[in-house]
Amino acid sequence: NAGVTQTPKFQVLKTGQSMTLQCAQDMNHNSMYWYRQDPGMGLRLIYYSASEGTTDKGEVPNGYNVSRLNKREFSLRLESAAPSQTSVYFCASSEGGGQVGKTQYFGPGTRLLVL
């Protein structure tokens, strides 16, 4: 049982380049999330998908797009990378639904450096 997997683990981009971060979960979870982690700022939600076929903006969506390809996969795309997007990106999933207290399960992260 792999849980949440992310690719790549590490990436270096030049300003203006584009890339897609991939995320997949094998726990049959309805909800998936993309966060970025920056020093001293905790985790900030970029986008989330409450269920297959839906996506919504989080706290810091500018410069990003997402696709919920199917129930398992949720990708994050940077169309034109900027140095401010240098960060560690985490994908997470949860059972979702209206009940509170659901645990989120995190992937190992992608370290992105934009030069």
Add this chain to the structure above:
Amino acid sequence: GNSVTQMEGPVTLSEEAFLTINCTYTATGYPSLFWYVQYPGEGLQLLLKATKADDKGSNKGFEATYRKETTSFHLEKGSVQVSDSAVYFCALSQGGYQKVTFGTGTKLQVIP
């Protein structure tokens, strides 16, 4: 909006010392509260949680009690080990779709 405030680190303790990491929150109603732990080079993983007032979450010797009156969820452990060295995040979730608000994290270093 919702917010979580936790004590700044790093916190450095000797092995077998008592640990407290303070966490307070701002939210309307009754959020669910969590502690997540992040070991070096890894993603976050749930340490414990509490979903209603006065609940105590516990796991691996760690405990935290949901205090509605003080809007707090402090993390405690009676005797820390070197293997507890990690970053600890306090968090809350409220409303639909399990959106979670995280604190900034507290780094714990335990020395032998």
